[in-house]
Amino acid sequence: MRGAGVVRQRRAQRPLRIGILCASTVLAALASAPADAADAPEVVQTVCAACHGPDGNSVAPTFPKLAGLQVEYLEKQMREFLSGKRKNEIMDASLPALKSADLTAVAAYYAGQTPAAGTVSDEKLAAAGKALFDDGNTASGVPSCSGCHLPTGAGNERYPRLAGQHATYTAAQVQAFKTGARSNDKARVMRAVAARMTDEEIAAVAEYIAGL
Ligand code: HEC
Ligand code: HEC
Structure with missing residues (x-):
């Protein structure tokens, strides 16, 4: 018993x-944070890795690094490429693969990867960018980026990580928010920020972000 x-x-x-x-x-x-590509969902290895790198650290400056971005943000973007709310010709070819993928698993994989440090090629430009990132521009009403994306650029579940991103990609996104070509930001937050920025400010802040 x-x-x-x-x-x-x-x-x-x-x-x-x-x-x-x-x-x-x-x-x-x-x-x-395994960098081992063998752990990635199959679609990552067979389709996405070609542009975003096996561990989400893309090499080409026009392809965003996905490593270390927030799960919530990554999943939102993938869903919006699929629904057409965010449009990009280069991502178009991957939409069929994205459609049949487990988006939560893909997002979790990239979020768990270690982001590779970015590089700054123009220190002076980056210094001007730091001022805008930390303090904004009170004269033109640009808010500080750090207020939402955090002073380190690491972001949180509401605001995506920016730190270490390729300057070319970051600048292109801010420009796209400015012209409205990218309009998937809730409550038009980023469009309102970008509309007040000059091209020089966009280039400078993107350069600073690359080195964060
Ligand atoms: C041929 C190259 C290419 C392939 C293959 C590709 N992507 Fe992309 N991806 C891009 C480009 C370019 C962008 C930036 C789009 C823009 O400017 O809006 C992007 C953007 C993204 C973003 C948004 C990143 C951000 O910071 O907002 C996510 C998420 C993403 N891709 C996931 C994927 C996944 C998952 C796959 C595989 C199913 C994939 N991509 C395949 C080129 C590619
Ligand atoms: C009020 C909060 C807020 C402020 C201030 C803000 N952002 Fe954002 N930002 C957001 C949100 C929210 C998103 C995500 C939009 C989406 O869901 O697509 C975002 C997205 C971005 C992206 C796209 C990231 C990617 O991977 O594609 C860039 C680049 C960016 N912000 C740059 C900046 C810069 C530079 C500044 C300062 C000049 C700034 N942001 C200030 C809230 C903010």
């Missing part, structure tokens, strides 16, 4: 132990 009781008790405990094991495995995997 006593033996059976122990067995029952062990059985009852098992699911909990497995739960703890799974959680710690996931945490360990996130902490070590």
Whole structure:
């Protein structure tokens, strides 16, 4: 009788132990941020890696780095490419692959990758960009970028990470918000910010962000 009781008790405990094991495995995997492309969802390896790199650290400055961007942001963007709310000719060719992919898994994979540091090629331009990023431009009403994207540019679940992104890509996105070519920002937040920026300010802040 006593033996059976122990067995029952062990059985009852098992699911909990497995739960703890799974959680710690996931945490360990996130902490070590595997750069191993073999861990990526298949679509990442077979389609997306060509432009975004196997670990989301793209090399070409017109292809955004996806490594370390927030899950929420990545998933939102993929859904909006699919719905046509965000449009881009180069991403168009990947839409069929995106349509059949597990978007949550793809977003989680890229979010868990370690972002490679970006490079600044013009220190003077970056210094001008830092002033705008941290303090905005009170005369023209440009708010500080740090107010939403955080002083480190790391972002959070509401505002995407910008730090280390290719300057060419960042500048192109701000320009697209400015002209309205990109209009998938909720409540027009980024369009309102970009509309007040000069081309010089856009180039400078993009250069600074690349080095964050
Ligand atoms: C031929 C190159 C190419 C391929 C292949 C490609 N992308 Fe992209 N991707 C781009 C470009 C270029 C952009 C920037 C689009 C823009 O300017 O709006 C982009 C943007 C994105 C963004 C938005 C990033 C941001 O910071 O807002 C996500 C997310 C994304 N791609 C995911 C994917 C996924 C997932 C796949 C595979 C199914 C994929 N891409 C395949 C070129 C590519
Ligand atoms: C009031 C909050 C707010 C402020 C201030 C703000 N942003 Fe944003 N930004 C956002 C949000 C929200 C998004 C995501 C839009 C979306 O969902 O597509 C975003 C997106 C972006 C993107 C697109 C990122 C990508 O990977 O494609 C860039 C680039 C950007 N912001 C640059 C800036 C710069 C530069 C400044 C300062 C001049 C700034 N932002 C100020 C809220 C803000």
